[in-house]
Amino acid sequence: MTELNVIDLKASVQGTEILKGVNLTVKSGEIHALMGPNGAGKSTLGYVLIGHPDYKVTSGRIILDGKDITGAAPEERARLGLFLAFQNPVSIPGVKISTFLRTAYNQMHPDEKLSLKDFFNLVKSNMESVGLNESFISRSVNDGFSGGERKRFEILQMLVLRPKIVILDEIDSGLDIDALKQVSSHIQREYNEGIGFIIITHYQRILKDIRPEFVHVLMNGRIVMNGDKNLSDKIETEGYDWLKEVA
Template sequence: MTELIISNLAASVEDKKILKDVSITIRGGEIHALMGPNGAGKSTLGNVLIGHPNYVINGGSILLDGVDITHKTPEERARAGLFLAFQSPVSIPGVKLSSFLRSAYNQLHPNEKLTISQFYDKLKTHMKNVGLDESFISRSVNDGFSGGERKRIEILQMVMLRPKIVILDEIDSGLDVDALKLVASEIKDYYSEQVGFLIITHYQRILKSIDPQFVHVLMDGVVVKNGDRNLALRIEDEGYDWIRA
């Protein structure tokens, strides 16, 4: 069974301590929301989990399905089933979306033999699901894409690459109302007992359609509160002052 165990994780960037104490366990079939004020370290946690090279781990551990991945390379973590949809996806000029996805797919699923036409059929189906025109297939990854298009591309990557642990960093920001519905529905379609989700968000809006069983609050690099969906509702109403106090 899928199980990501983050224990007492601490991490820094450029000698600045950002994460101080983060412990969260995510199992297959579970949806967790991570909330917290701007600058709390939420995106840092996502980056540290996927092994972004700018971050140094100062303590604690990350276990995926019993394997310690704390010091594994980003490629090894991706192969183990970790995926992060970035808060601000970068563009890769000169690399076509189709080539990018096909090469990532082949690296992550070397034993699956999808023919080119099967791959494209799958790709086109999911592009339609997230409301992206087929012409995006031959464009460079995110090059000149709008904010909302970039977010849809992140979800397209998720469904195409089929990770076991999905971290969505503010996937709801920048999406118009209709796009948010499409994206939420694609996420729900992908949801299964085999997949665990960590949804980083500021708002209740996305959690209305993707209902989290667990909500965590990160403040100044520390998980200061854990609860259920009612915690997210209370934050929407009252902000974070009551937790700070």
């Protein structure tokens, strides 16, 4: 059982306060949708949670399984099981997929000594299940990936690395219906395995398949409303404007 607690979290980017007191608890086997208009601070929250160096926590705490990780290095957070699939993953020319995954795997599971062959087989079988063909493994990270390949690669990372809490930022953007269905079914499968999810999304298309139990709306750096599927349904028909009055 894993539990992530975000307590009155405030954070700034380049001297501007973006998160203005966020509270959120996510446990194993829960799916949380984090919704909100563009510029609300959704991605910022994701980056702050995984410890991106550009984002400074100015107050509040991030607790993972009772351990204060507010100031922990990204590698330490990853080792403890926190994973973010980036919205706009940077390309790392020259770093092969296989090397990238193995380095990340060893960071997250330092006690598991998988042989190169076993690791390769693990990656290969998961590549097949996310619909990436075999030649993919020898390409460089995100170098010339299509939109769909990026998203599939994010899901591949999740399947190979086996984190405890997964943050998916706009995993649904730019995916066609079939790819979206496939991604949703992988999320569903991992959910059944007990992984906790924060699914960041602007639209609610992906939520139709996934049906999160918890829906949070972030506006102007604060969670202004908590609810369930009914809340995301309401947002689909009415947008975010009505929430401005509540916020």
